[in-house]
């Protein structure tokens with residue numbers, strides 16, 4: 001069987017571009033209102049969490065180390081019972097690889113984004129994504145996701161006939 005090779009090149013992360021996959025959590029060019037007697041801007045409801053009934057929302061810190069690039073994207077995962085948000089804590093850029101929800105990720109619909117260190121992402125429930133892709137050793141992310149009963153992580157491994165390669169282009 002022939003091997004199909006798909007090259008992914010990260011595009012800048014924007015609210016509009018990420019809409020099919022979830023929310024971008026950022027203050028730049030976003031609406032806010034003043035609180036705390038005028039000392040604080042509130043960038044209100046940039047994203048919402050999704051969890052199934054009876055489950056809770058937890059807040060975590062992930063400390064991640066870069067993989068080697070060009071990266072062979074072997075798999076994607078999804079969380080069918082809840083959303084998952086990542087917010088960089090140390091101000092470093094990182095990468096996001098996603099595909100729209102569905103029974104299995106469609107290789108042709110996989111998108112890669114270059115996220116600035118001031119941008120977070122909130123994957124909506126069921127959105128296929130690669131585990132966190134740090135670009136800086138021991139980078140840290142605040143992660144908001146679901147805690148509850150049952151499996152909340154489906155993994156899909158691509159067949160050997162599909163080689164999805166993520167290259168750095170910056």
Ligand SMILES: NC(=O)N[C@@H](O)C(=O)O
Nearest residue numbers: 077084129130131132153
């Ligand atoms: N497994 C886990 O908690 N992390 C992944 O879901 C991820 O998206 O990094």
Ligand code: NI
Nearest residue numbers: 077079084131
């Ligand atoms: Ni995840």
